[in-house]
Amino acid sequence: MRWLSSPRIFRHTINLFTPYIGAGIKATYLSPDYREIHVQMKLRWYNRNYVGTHFGGSIFAMTDPFYMLLFMNILGPKYIVWDKGADIDFVAPGKGTISVRFIITDAMLDEVLEKTANGEKFEPTYEVHVIDEAGDLVASVQKRLYMRKHPRHR
DSSP, rough: OOGGGGGHHHHHHHHTTTHHHHTTTEEEEEEETSSSEEEEEEGGGBBOOOTTOOOOHHHTTTTTTHHHHHHHHHHHOOOOOHEEEEEEEOOSOOOEEEEEEEEOOOHHHHHHHHHHHTTTOOEEEEEEEEEEETTTTEEEEEEEEEEEEEEEHH
């Protein structure tokens, strides 16, 4: 996976992932340090639900792997990082272009390093908000991750 070490190539690879193409999900920005990614989804004829708004499964999909992927790239091969669970609360119908921003702060990273320092597992929960073009909340998602040092690095 060394060829994915470039943030530009990594972002383009995400955008070529078939389920994201089919849902109209696109990563529009990835910071060089993998600390922030922006994801958006435009409302199209092929990703509308029965009532003409964004399909809930696609809204969830646009939030699914990104914290895991960011942490994997930041922490490197010495760590195991998995998506463990999620909870989504649909607040308003998704219309037009919706977006979400994933940001890993210094405090988040420091907490991971502290909690896993002695080889323990850590299962943090991070909240992300899916917003519409007006900045209104469409959905709130709680993402739970599993993180631990790889056995050979404990």
